[in-house]
Amino acid sequence: MASFWDRLFGRTSERESSAQAAKRRLQFVLVHDRINLPPDIMAAMKQEILDVISKYVQVNEDSIDIALHPSDGSSLNLLVAEVPFTKSIVAPKPDIDEDDDLEEPTA
């Protein structure tokens, strides 16, 4: 946390310091180093996740990003999949049961 004196002396923490960057980057790379998942296994997992998601939404395969992230406080690491999609393949039903129930009183 930047104190008044830190700010006065230009030692603000608004920008990430190089020490913080070092720590953040190390924590990221060490998740990969420690789990030691071979690239072909990682690629197979990525493909399988993609196959499942593609059943429901249209996905651009090139923009999918699956990465391991260090834990944020808890002891577990995270597998984060960023999957930008364009539109759903399964068209949403116009009338879903719950909606019907809700709309009944006004109808």
Added chain:
Amino acid sequence: MGGKVVTVTSGKGGVGKTTSTANLGMGLARLGKRVVMIDADIGLRNLDIVMGLENRIVYDLVDVVEGRAKVKQAMIKHKQFPDLYLIPAAQTRDKSAVSPADMVQLCNELRKEFDFIIIDSPAGIERGFRNALAPSDDILIVTNPEVSAVRDADRVIGLIEAENKGPARLILNRVKMELVRKGEMMSADDVTDILGIKLIGIVPDDEGVVSASNSGSPVVLNENSRSGQAYRDIARRLTGEDVPFMALDSGGGLLAKIGRLFGGGR
């Protein structure tokens, strides 16, 4: 089982492993302990010159392992400390000349007569590292607060755990407090957070370390040096003594001191 085998290792080279080994060996000898140091970096002999013993080598580690010399013949006695010895590395051979089993056997013999057997591991994670690790009771990892050194230290910690050794403790070497304060160097807390092991010492970057190596008289013997003090403290911790960590933030200029006074700092 007698004496304790302490292995000093790092993964990455050039982080101060040999310097730390020399200082801890002398630090323990200063406390009256019987100490023998083994340079396990076969082919790249260094511990002898850092300790000022380079002119007295006759036999080396490989001569002992291959039976050409008795252990006693290869041990070089330090002039200043009569209970401090060095078994030097061979200079003309490679790491395959010694096996992990050879090291275990040698150390078991040495345990009977010494309180501490300190092994200077070579850099890397291959045979030489395995040799240094095999007989260890206690493992010290030397690293610097830099991304490459910390990453390699993590790799070595993983290998140590896989061998059911450890837990290793960390010597964070070449810490520049001025840079840590400015957020330009990782702090000891940052590094222990990342590596998940306990700290046994923080050694500040100190010009005295190089000049001490230059003269073959390790900095631990310099009563006025802060890094010497850090090594004296680590040596005491190795004997099981509970020594508080010294405050390292007394450096810096007057303005920095005033700034810390008001701002709290770290």
